[in-house]
Amino acid sequence: AQTVTQSQPEMSVQEAETVTLSCTYDTSESDYYLFWYKQPPSRQMILVIRQEAYKQQNATENRFSVNFQKAAKSFSLKISDSQLGDAAMYFCAYRRNTGANSKLTFGKGITLSVRP
Amino acid sequence: DTEVTQTPKHLVMGMTNKKSLKCEQHMGHRAMYWYKQKAKKPPELMFVYSYEKLSINESVPSRFSPECPNSSLLNLHLHALQPEDSALYLCASSRGQGNQPQHFGDGTRLSIL
Numbered sequence: 361a362q363t364v365t366q367s368q369p370e371m372s373v374q375e376a377e378t379v380t381l382s383c384t385y386d387t388s389e390s391d392y393y394l395f396w397y398k399q400p401p402s403r404q405m406i407l408v409i410r411q412e413a414y415k416q417q418n419a420t421e422n423r424f425s426v427n428f429q430k431a432a433k434s435f436s437l438k439i440s441d442s443q444l445g446d447a448a449m450y451f452c453a454y455r456r457n458t459g460a461n462s463k464l465t466f467g468k469g470i471t472l473s474v475r476p
Numbered sequence: 477d478t479e480v481t482q483t484p485k486h487l488v489m490g491m492t493n494k495k496s497l498k499c500e501q502h503m504g505h506r507a508m509y510w511y512k513q514k515a516k517k518p519p520e521l522m523f524v525y526s527y528e529k530l531s532i533n534e535s536v537p538s539r540f541s542p543e544c545p546n547s548s549l550l551n552l553h554l555h556a557l558q559p560e561d562s563a564l565y566l567c568a569s570s571r572g573q574g575n576q577p578q579h580f581g582d583g584t585r586l587s588i589l
Binding site for chain 2: 393395397403404405406407410412449451457463464467468469471
């Protein structure tokens with residue numbers, strides 16, 4: 361079975377600084393996808409970034425980038441120039457590439473606070 | 477604005493009531509999902525519909541009854557719920573392929589008295 365581990369329950373960052381959220385996963389599959397979702401107090405789960413396992417290049421979306429280490433099964437999220445609106449709960453997630461019935465496996469999440 | 481619309485946003489009901497949660501998407505997605513989320517916890521998958529057919533039921537108690545009337549609409553019928561069923565219920569949709577992300581709604585905050 362696949363597992364996703366986020367070992368840090370909380371982190372804090374100063375506004376405009378950079379923060380890295382860690383995530384590791386365990387799988388025996390070779391074809392899969394990794395995601396970071398953000399859930400602010402408004403409740404909606406928002407996709408931040410995704411990474412295809414077959415791609416060596418790390419995904420980037422504006423201020424958000426990942427460090428994907430496939431051999432180490434590590435998928436960390438770096439937030440640059442942190443903003444107050446980045447304060448939220450962040451979930452790392454894994455999904456096998458087997459269509460709609462492929463489950464999204466979430467980590468426990470990490471609460472990020474941003475200090476003004 | 478969210479592309480997956482859930483109603484109602486809040487629901488308070490007694491243990492003997494019958495109510496329904498509604499989810500709608502107009503993105504042409506053929507896979508739809510129901511999740512249950514407790515505070516400060518990750519979402520837990522309940523049901524998956526693929527092309528309007530129930531494809532996954534994660535051993536959810538029968539007091540939760542899903543329904544997919546058409547490709548854009550997903551309902552969750554509630555009956556005789558327990559206090560421990562109080563949670564945020566999230567609906568999501570996706571194109572279906574593994575690489576396609578799931579798009580979530582804002583959720584329904586359910587409280588059982």
